[in-house]
Each structure stands twice: as C-alpha cells, then as structure tokens.
Amino acid sequence: MDFFAHQDAARSASRRLIVIMVLTIAVVVVAVNVVFIIAFSAGHHYNPDMFGEDGTGIDWRIVGWVSLGTVAVIGGGGLVSWFGLRGGGRSVAEGLGGRELHYATADADGRRLLNIVEEMSLASGVPRPPVFLLDDDGINAFAAGFRPTDAAIGVTRGLQKLPRDEVQGVIAHEYSHILNGDMRLNMRLIAAVAGLLAVAGVGRVVLAMALRGSRVRSSKKGGSPLPLIAIGAALWAIGIVGWFLGRWIQAGFSRRREFLADASAVQFTRNPDGIGNALARISGSGSGVTASRASDVAHLFFADAMLSRFAGMFATHPPLPERIARIKGLPTPTGSAASTGGAPAGAMGFASGSGGTGSTRVVELAGAISPDRLHLGAALLDRLPKPLVEAAREPVTARAISVLPLLHRDAAQLDGQVAAIHARDPWLAAEVRRLHPIWLSVDADRARWPLVQLACPALAALSERQRASHLRLCEALAADDGVITLHEFCVLRAFGLVLGASRPSAPRCRLRERAADAAIVLGAIALCAGADSAVQQTAFAAGWSRLPIPGNAPTRPAASACTPNALGPALDRLCGLDAAGMRALVDACAHAVAADGDIQPREAELLRLVASQLGVPIPAFGDG
Amino acid sequence: MGPAIIALIVVGVLALLVVLWAVGIYNGLVTLRNRFKNAFAQIDVQLKRRFDLIPNLVETSKAYMAHERGTLEAVIQARNSAVSAQAKAAADPGDAGAMRGLIAADAALTGGLGKFFALAEAYPQLKADANMRQLSEELTSTENKVAFSRQAYNDAVMAYNTARELFPAVVIANFANFTAAQLFELENAAERQAPQVKF
Numbered sequence: 001m002d003f004f005a006h007q008d009a010a011r012s013a014s015r016r017l018i019v020i021m022v023l024t025i026a027v028v029v030v031a032v033n034v035v036f037i038i039a040f041s042a043g044h045h046y047n048p049d050m051f052g053e054d055g056t057g058i059d060w061r062i063v064g065w066v067s068l069g070t071v072a073v074i075g076g077g078g079l080v081s082w083f084g085l086r087g088g089g090r091s092v093a094e095g096l097g098g099r100e101l102h103y104a105t106a107d108a109d110g111r112r113l114l115n116i117v118e119e120m121s122l123a124s125g126v127p128r129p130p131v132f133l134l135d136d137d138g139i140n141a142f143a144a145g146f147r148p149t150d151a152a153i154g155v156t157r158g159l160q161k162l163p164r165d166e167v168q169g170v171i172a173h174e175y176s177h178i179l180n181g182d183m184r185l186n187m188r189l190i191a192a193v194a195g196l197l198a199v200a201g202v203g204r205v206v207l208a209m210a211l212r213g214s215r216v217r218s219s220k221k222g223g224s225p226l227p228l229i230a231i232g233a234a235l236w237a238i239g240i241v242g243w244f245l246g247r248w249i250q251a252g253f254s255r256r257r258e259f260l261a262d263a264s265a266v267q268f269t270r271n272p273d274g275i276g277n278a279l280a281r282i283s284g285s286g287s288g289v290t291a292s293r294a295s296d297v298a299h300l301f302f303a304d305a306m307l308s309r310f311a312g313m314f315a316t317h318p319p320l321p322e323r324i325a326r327i328k329g330l331p332t333p334t335g336s337a338a339s340t341g342g343a344p345a346g347a348m349g350f351a352s353g354s355g356g357t358g359s360t361r362v363v364e365l366a367g368a369i370s371p372d373r374l375h376l377g378a379a380l381l382d383r384l385p386k387p388l389v390e391a392a393r394e395p396v397t398a399r400a401i402s403v404l405p406l407l408h409r410d411a412a413q414l415d416g417q418v419a420a421i422h423a424r425d426p427w428l429a430a431e432v433r434r435l436h437p438i439w440l441s442v443d444a445d446r447a448r449w450p451l452v453q454l455a456c457p458a459l460a461a462l463s464e465r466q467r468a469s470h471l472r473l474c475e476a477l478a479a480d481d482g483v484i485t486l487h488e489f490c491v492l493r494a495f496g497l498v499l500g501a502s503r504p505s506a507p508r509c510r511l512r513e514r515a516a517d518a519a520i521v522l523g524a525i526a527l528c529a530g531a532d533s534a535v536q537q538t539a540f541a542a543g544w545s546r547l548p549i550p551g552n553a554p555t556r557p558a559a560s561a562c563t564p565n566a567l568g569p570a571l572d573r574l575c576g577l578d579a580a581g582m583r584a585l586v587d588a589c590a591h592a593v594a595a596d597g598d599i600q601p602r603e604a605e606l607l608r609l610v611a612s613q614l615g616v617p618i619p620a621f622g623d624g
Numbered sequence: 625m626g627p628a629i630i631a632l633i634v635v636g637v638l639a640l641l642v643v644l645w646a647v648g649i650y651n652g653l654v655t656l657r658n659r660f661k662n663a664f665a666q667i668d669v670q671l672k673r674r675f676d677l678i679p680n681l682v683e684t685s686k687a688y689m690a691h692e693r694g695t696l697e698a699v700i701q702a703r704n705s706a707v708s709a710q711a712k713a714a715a716d717p718g719d720a721g722a723m724r725g726l727i728a729a730d731a732a733l734t735g736g737l738g739k740f741f742a743l744a745e746a747y748p749q750l751k752a753d754a755n756m757r758q759l760s761e762e763l764t765s766t767e768n769k770v771a772f773s774r775q776a777y778n779d780a781v782m783a784y785n786t787a788r789e790l791f792p793a794v795v796i797a798n799f800a801n802f803t804a805a806q807l808f809e810l811e812n813a814a815e816r817q818a819p820q821v822k823f
Contacts, residue, residue, distance in 0.1 A: 069637035076641045080648035084655070094658040095651055104669040395666055395776065396769045427768035463663070463779030466772075 003179065003367030003616065004583040006260075010181035011579065014188055017253060021192050024245045025074055028196070029067045035237045036066050074242070078195030085187050089145030089152030090130060090460070092187075098132025098154050100461065103393040109160045115381075116168050117153060118454060120175050120268075122377035123369045125608075125617035127456035127498065129153050129178070133160065139282045142301045143174040143183060147615050149456075149497045151178045158285070162278060169265050169274030172369065176264030179367040179617065182257045189253055196246030255318045262327055268369035276327045283320040362590035362607070363583055366616045373619055380450055385438050391431070392451050398458035399470050400431040404439045405448050405491045406477045407432070417477055424473055445601035448491070449608060456498045471499040486528065486602065489564035490609045493571075497612075506576030511584055514577065515549050517570035518585055521610055523557035524567050525592045528602040535596055543592025547584055571613045582614050649793045653802050656787050657718060660780035660805055664717035666773040667808060671710055671730070674766045678703045678737075681759045685740075688750035692743055699740050702733040723806035731810060737763075774808045781805045 085092060093100075101110045114131060121128040126148040134140075136156040145151035153174055159167065177183055265275045301317075317323075381389065391397035403421065408414045414436075422429035439447075459467065474495060478488040511518065526540035540556045577585065589610050593603040611618045682696050689696070709729035712722040741760075744750055751757075785804050788797040796802075 065634065069634075069640075072637055073640050073644070076644040080644050080651075083648060084651045087655070091655050094655045094662070097654070097658055100662045100665065102665065102669070105665050396670075396772045427765070427772075430765075461662075461666070461776075463776040464783075465779050466776055 002364060002583075004363075004579040006180040006367070007582075008579040010185050010257075013253060013257075014185050017185070017188060017192060017249075020249060024196065024249065025071060027245065028074065028242050029070045031241045032070050032237065033063050033066050036062065074195040076195075078191045081194030082191040085190060088147075088150030089143070089183070090150070092144035093130070093132035093152045093154045096132075096134060096154060098134050098152075101131045101133055102395075102458075102461075103390075112164060113155065113160055113167060113171075116164070116171050118381060119374055119377040120168075120171055120369060121453055122380055122450055123268075123373035123619055124175060124179060124367065125453075125612070125619040126151070126175075126178060127453045130457040130460060131155065133157060139278065139285060140301045141170050141174055143177040144186065145178070145183050146187060147184070148178050148617055149612075149615070151183060159278075162281065165269075165271055165274035166278040166281070168269055169271065169276070170278050172265035172268040173261045173275060175268065175369065176261040177257070179369075180257070180260065180264070182261070185253070185257070189250055193246040193250045196242040196249075258317050258323070259326060262323055266327060268371070269374065270371040272327050276324055279320050279324050279327070283324075362611070362618060363587045366586065366611065366618055377619075384447060384450065385442060387435060387438050388442070388447070388451060389454060391435060392455040393458055395458045395461045397431060398455040399428055399462075400435050401451055401455045402459060402470070402474060402491075402495050403428075403432055403477060404435060404451075405444065406474060406488055407436065407439075408481075409440070413481065417480060420476060420480065421473065424469075445605065449494075449605075452491075452494050459495065459498045467499045471496065474499070484564050486524070486564065486606065489567065490605050493568070493609060493613060506573050508578070509573070509576045509581075511547065511577060511581035512549055514574055514581070515547075515554070517573050518547060518549070518588070519544070519554050519557050520562055520566055520570040521574070521585070522588060522592050523559075524562040525589055525603055525606055525610075526556060527559055527562055528600055528606055529592070529596055530600070539592045539595040542595035543588040546588040546591050571610065575614060577614065582616060586611050586614065586616055645792075646796055649796050650800060653784070653788055653793065653797060653800075656780075656784040657802065657805075660777060660784050661717045663773075663777040663780040664714070664808075667770060667777050668710065668714050670766055670770045670773050671706075674763065674770065675703055675707050675710070677759060677763050677766065678733075681756075681763065684753060684755050684759060685744065685747075685750055688747050688753070689743065695736075695740055695743055699733070699736045702729070702736040705729050706733045718803065718805055720804060720806035723808065727806070727808060727810075734810075778807050778809070781807050 084095060101114055103111060103114055106114060110133065117131055118128055129143070129145070129148075129151040130153070132152060132154040134154055134156045137158045138156055139158040139162065141153065141155040141159050143151055143153050153171070155170075159170060162170075177186070262275060266272045269275075388401065392401045407417055418429050418432060421432055459470070462470065474492060478484050478492055484492070522540050522543040525543065526536040529535050529539035537556055541553060544553045574585065589607050593599055593607050608618055678699065682700055686696065706726070706729040709722070709726040713719070713726040716722065787793055788802050788804065
C-alpha cells in the first residue's frame with residue numbers, strides 16, 4: 001500500500017460510513033416509532049382514537065411526525081457539529097481548550113516536542129502543523145483537520161514528559177493519520193456521531209421537562225400525565241438507541257485505522273520500542289482526557305480518551321495489550337531496510353540532481369517517512385542559518401521569512417521592494433533588511449521549501465486581518481515588476497494556503513476529464529526543462545506517456561497557455577482528482593522532470609508545488 | 625391521539641433543535657475564547673522580553689547617570705509592578721480586571737521609560753556606549769513586536785466579544801458566564817507612542 005492506496009481506502013471507508021449512517025438513522029427512526037406505539041397502546045384508554053382506521057392499530061400520521069422529528073434532531077446535531085469543525089484542526093484543538101505551543105513560550109519539554117514535530121514535517125513534506133497542549137496528565141495525543149495543510153496536533157501534558165523516542169513514536173502515529181487521509185474520515189465521524197449523540201443529550205433534557213411538567217399539571221387539574229411521560233420516555237429511548245449505535249460506529253471505524261497508524265509509526269521510526277513503550281505506559285497510568293467535549297472526538301485520540309470504559313465493542317481504540325502485541329509482532333525493523341531499497345537512495349529525494357532515477361520514484365516517496373529521512377530532516381534543520389529558523393518560528397517575524405523568496409537580487413529593485421514594505425510596516429522592512437543578507441548566503445532553491453514549512457504555523461497564528469493584509473503585501477511584491485514569474489507563483493501559492501486565500505473546492509473528477517488541465521501542468525514543467533524546444537517536447541512526451549489517458553498525445557500547449565494565470569485555475573480543478581488520477585499525474589510530472597536526466601531547480605520546485613497543491617506531501621531534500 | 629399530542633411532539637422537536645443550536649453556539653464561543661487566550665500568549669512572550677531587558681538597561685546606565693537615581697528606581701519599580709500584573713493577566717487572559725491592571729502597569733512603565741530616554745539625551749557618553757545601543761535597539765524591536773501581537777490579540781478579542789453580544793448568543797453567554805474580554809489598548813494618544821529611542 002502506498003500513499004495513494006491509503007487515501008483511497010480512507011475514501012471508501014467514508015462512503016461506507018454514509019451507507020451505515022443512513023441505515024442507523026433508519027434503525028433509530030423505527031425504534032422510536034415502536035416506543036411511541038407501545039407507549040400509546042398501553043395508555044389507549046386515554047386516547048381511544050389512537051387506533052387508526054385501517055385496522056393496523058397504527059396512526060400513520062403520528063409515525064410520519066415522529067420520523068420527521070427524529071431525522072431533524074439527528075441532522076441538526078450533525079450540522080451543529082459540522083459547523084464547529086469547518087475551521088479545521090485548529091478549531092477542534094481550540095474547542096478542546098488546547099494552548100498553542102510556540103518556541104518562544106514553550107518550556108524544555110515543549111521545545112523538544114516541537115523539534116520532533118518539525119523533523120517529522122521536514123521528513124514528510126507537509127507544513128508543520130500547529131501543536132496544542134491539553135492540560136491533562138493522562139498520556140494522549142490527537143491529529144485533526146481536513147487536509148495536511150490545515151491539520152493540528154494536540155498532546156496532553158502527560159505525553160510531553162515521556163522519553164524522546166516514545167514521544168516520537170506517538171507523533172509518528174499521529175502523522176500517519178495526517179498522511180493516510182484518516183483525518184477527513186475522522187471529521188465526518190465526529191459529525192455523524194454527534195448527530196446520534198445529540199439525541200441522547202436532548203432526550204435526557206426533555207424527559208426531565210416532561211416529568212416536571214406532568215407533576216405541575218397533575219397537581220393543578222388532575223389531567224392525564226401519561227402521554228407526556230410517554231413522550232419523554234420515548235425521547236430518552238431515542239437517546240439510548242442513538243448513543244449505543246453512535247459509539248458502535250465510532251469504534252468500528254476507528255479501531256482498524258489505529259492498527260494501521262501503529263504499524264506506520266514503526267515503519268516511520270523503525271523503532272517499535274518507542275510507540276510500544278508509550279502504549280505500555282498508558283496501560284499503567286491511563287490516557288484519560290477530561291475536556292468536556294472529549295467524548296465527541298474520542299476516536300481522534302492516540303488511546304482511549306474516555307475514562308469510563310465500556311464493553312470492548314464500544315472502545316474507540318483496540319485493547320492496549322493487543323496493540324502492543326501487534327507492534328511486537330511486526331517484521332523485524334532492521335530486516336525492512338532492504339525493502340526501502342537501501343534507504344539512502346529512497347531518502348535522497350528527487351531534487352538531488354544525482355541522476356534521473358531519484359525523480360521517477362517520487363510516487364513511492366509521497367506520504368511516507370523513514371528513519372533516514374527523519375535524520376535528514378534534523379540535519380537540514382541544523383544546516384539552516386539559526387536566525388532564519390528562529391524568525392520562521394515566531395508569528396511576528398515569520399512574515400519577513402515569507403517575503404524573502406519574493407525579493408529581487410538586483411540592488412535597485414530590492415530597494416524599491418523594501419520601500420514598498422516600509423510604507424506598510426517600517427519595522428517589517430527593517431527585519432527584512434536584517435535577514436536578507438543571511439538569506440542570500442544560503443542556497444535558496446534548497447532552503448526555500450523547508451522555510452515555508454517551518455513558517456506555516458506561525459503565519460497561521462496571525463489574526464485573520466493580519467493574514468489578509470500580509471497576503472496583499474506578498475502579492476504586491478510578486479507583481480511589482482509587472483510579471484509574476486513561475487518562481488513567484490510557486491511561493492505565492494504555497495503561502496496562499498496558509499494565509500487564507502481559500503482554495504475553491506473542486507468537483508470530483510477523473511483524470512480523463514481533466515486532460516486539458518494535465519496538459520497545461522506538463523507543459524509548464526516542460527518549459528522549465530530548458531530553452532530548447534526539442535528538450536521541452538521530450539519532457540512533455542515523457543510525462544504524457546505515463547498518463548492513463550487513451551488516444552494520441554495532444555500537441556504541447558504553447559508557452560502562452562502555460563502562464564501562472566492558466567496554471568493556477570488548472571491546479572485548482574485538478575484538486576478534485578481521485579487517488580488513482582493524482583498518483584498518475586504526480587508520476588507523470590516526475591517523469592517529465594526527469595526526462596532529460598538533468599533536473600533543474602525550477603522543475604523540482606514546480607513538481608513540488610503541483611504535489612503539494614494536490615495534497616500529496618513530498619519531502620524536500622536537496623542532498624544526502 | 626388528538627391534535628394536542630401532535631402539537632406537543634412538534635413543540636418537543638422544535639425545543640430539541642433549539643437546544644442543539646444552543647450547543648453549537650456554546651461550542652463556538654468556547655473556541656473563540658480559547659483563540660484569544662492563545663493570542664495573548666504572543667503578547668505575553670514579548671512583554672516578558674521587554675521586562676527582561678529593562679534591568680540590564682538600568683544597570684548599564686547607572687555608571688553614566690548616577691545623579692538620576694530617582695528616575696532609574698522609578699523605572700525599575702514600574703517594571704516590577706508590570707511583571708506582577710503580567711503574571712496575573714497571563715493566569716487568565718479572560719479576566720478583564722487583571723487585563724486592565726496589566727494595561728495600566730504597562731502604560732506606567734512606558735511613561736517611565738519615556739522620561740528615562742529624555743534624560744539620557746543629556747549624557748553623550750551613555751549614548752555612545754555599545755551595550756546601551758544594543759539594548760535600546762532590542763527594546764525598540766520588542767516594542768514593535770508587542771504592537772503587532774497586540775493587534776492580533778485585539779482582533780481575536782473583537783471576534784469573541786462580537787460573537788457573544790449577538791442576539792441569540794448573548795443569552796447563552798450570560799447564562800454560561802462568557803464575560804466580555806478586555807482589549808489591550810493604550811490609554812491615551814500620548815502613550816500610544818512607543819518611547820523614542822534615538823541613539
């Protein structure tokens with residue numbers, strides 16, 4: 001199974017979830033109707049007209065109202081929850097009362113945790129997600145969000161204190177959820193279960209109201225309290241039924257993904273002891289999370305978050321001994337080195353310029369982490385100049401980092417740009433002046449993408465107004481010379497995801513239907529291959545031949561058809577591709593890049609941009 | 625089964641939907657409240673840096689402006705009371721009283737620093753001191769970071785305060801004790817100016 005197969009599996013699980021939800025709602029509706037009918041049959045001497053005229057003993061009008069009401073409650077509960085989740089992982093973490101960790105404010109444990117997350121981010125190619133600390137002593141963690149770009153990781157204080165390799169194991173487990181497309185499924189589960197659980201909460205309230213109301217009524221005029229109590233009891237029954245079904249669905253879907261995430265954590269770190277020991281520790285000290293909303297999102301967590309355990313059937317996570325046993329039973333980690341192809345080769349990444357073979361393996365590299373890549377991530381972090389890394393980590397200064405790749409090297413043009421920044425924010429201009437010489441000292445092609453990844457959470461922590469105004473500044477800087485170069489386009493698109501240029505949700509599509517857009521993307525990559533038209537044609541043909549699109553290859557789009565203005569909308573539309581289409585497209589781009597055996601930095605950058613816009617994380621390592 | 629019962633069921637379902645809606649509003653308020661608290665952490669860290677710089681600043685200038693002991697002590701005192709006000713506000717950024725205390729203490733410190741720098745103009749040797757130059761440069765930079773973080777915090781507080789004052793939410797906000805949060809604003813236009821550091 002590669003990255004794309006996991007994405008596919010998560011999507012088909014989502015489809016199964018919809019089917020099961022429809023069935024569940026049907027079951028709940030039937031159950032509620034049965035309760036109503038029994039309640040009213042028992043009290044039928046109060047209501048002689050309860051029995052319908054068709055002789056079945058059922059008043060179908062009542063059934064209709066009861067069914068409508070039940071569906072309305074479930075739908076309402078699900079919608080309420082869904083609206084709360086729209087903000088992505090950050091909203092979930094904030095709703096749970098998470099305190100965001102920043103390098104500047106974190107203690108030693110917090111910094112170590114952030115380091116682990118940064119390394120894993122660089123190793124996998126996803127922007128570093130914001131990390132939130134939950135004020136709980138239990139050992140637990142979660143990942144939430146819809147896409148890797150809006151993910152958030154939450155950890156409890158208890159987890160933060162574990163030894164480094166155990167924290168790393170748990171974080172690797174969470175990264176598996178981010179990379180395998182589990183989060184989107186999880187968010188849907190939250191809404192689905194919240195709909196069913198809503199009935200439970202509401203049922204309790206209404207029963208209490210009905211009982212109080214009946215007391216008042218009977219003492220006042222001695223009227224019949226029975227129908228009211230029956231209604232209350234029926235609603236309570238809805239609650240019980242909905243609650244059981246909800247927990248059962250939640251449990252069934254999440255347990256399988258947990259085993260997968262455990263296995264991935266071992267694969268990523270090649271260290272079964274890390275996650276294994278963390279799990280063993282949980283079985284000793286517990287994983288409870290007390291946040292009031294934790295039960296809604298129980299299945300997000302690393303281990304069972306709810307203190308009250310029910311029968312194994314309702315546990316959102318597999319039993320700990322079984323998880324530990326499975327981890328121990330995984331193939332010996334050293335033996336798996338062979339399957340990663342003598343790890344360094346896989347770890348070299350594709351921008352290495354060390355021959356074409358590295359580049360064509362991009363599809364295998366996507367969405368997986370290996371220990372070698374973790375080491376490379378750490379090494380890369382060490383090699384980047386300290387002032388740049390520190391600036392990238394802080395919201396106030398991360399703006400300067402995002403501006404650097406847009407600046408000209410020519411002194412006169414640079415002065416113009418800094419003046420433009422100065423007009424908006426004099427301090428930012430000074431900060432840019434301070435960092436620019438350091439920026440010039442690094443290999444921009446190698447440093448740019450890692451710095452983007454590191455700066456993402458800091459930029460996302462700005463207020464909405466600040467993000468919008470900063471995005472306008474970036475756009476103005478990119479367009480100051482009248483043209484948006486491909487390079488500027490890549491930077492703008494990469495930061496646009498964080499700064500809130502909302503990505504239009506593309507309709508689902510197959511690659512076959514998007515052949516024209518695929519041709520634009522390949523055409524743009526071909527233009528980067530070299531100035532020579534024959535080289536460009538070779539690159540385009542090499543890419544196109546990898547696409548499972550029937551018929552002859554189209555003529556290569558003219559350069560004027562592959563400008564950033566055309567590329568942007570094409571990428572937006574391609575975001576709707578299914579997993580197979582994305583795999584083929586990324587593979588085709590990789591082959592186009594590698595066609596002439598010589599990988600230009602510009603080609604590599606565009607390939608990475610295409611992949612990241614499609615939500616396919618690819619790491620950025622220039623060298624071993 | 626009379627129409628009365630049907631009416632009751634309809635009312636019941638509507639009541640349930642209202643409860644669900646209320647839960648949604650409540651959860652939204654929790655998220656917004658936590659967001660501005662997280663935004664305060666950004667101001668907090670910059671203020672801390674600023675407070676850490678001041679003792680060094682005073683220590684360095686002591687050697688040059690021994691006659692201005694009163695001013696220097698006033699700065700240190702203002703700094704110390706700002707530190708304790710900050711600890712109180714950081715414990716619960718939602719506590720409007722504590723936040724006002726911090727704003728006042730911070731304003732007092734800014735005023736004290738303003739006086740100090742006005743005096744320092746008269747000491748050319750102090751102005752030439754390398755250590756002093758670096759400290760005042762850092763102080764200016766930190767002031768700017770405070771200003772920017774304050775903007776982020778104020779935006780988050782505005783979003784929260786607006787959400788809790790809108791009609792249906794205000795009922796839930798009062799019921800569940802979502803109190804209004806305090807903007808981090810400078811008290812008057814004169815103090816809005818960060819101390820001018822010219823060296």
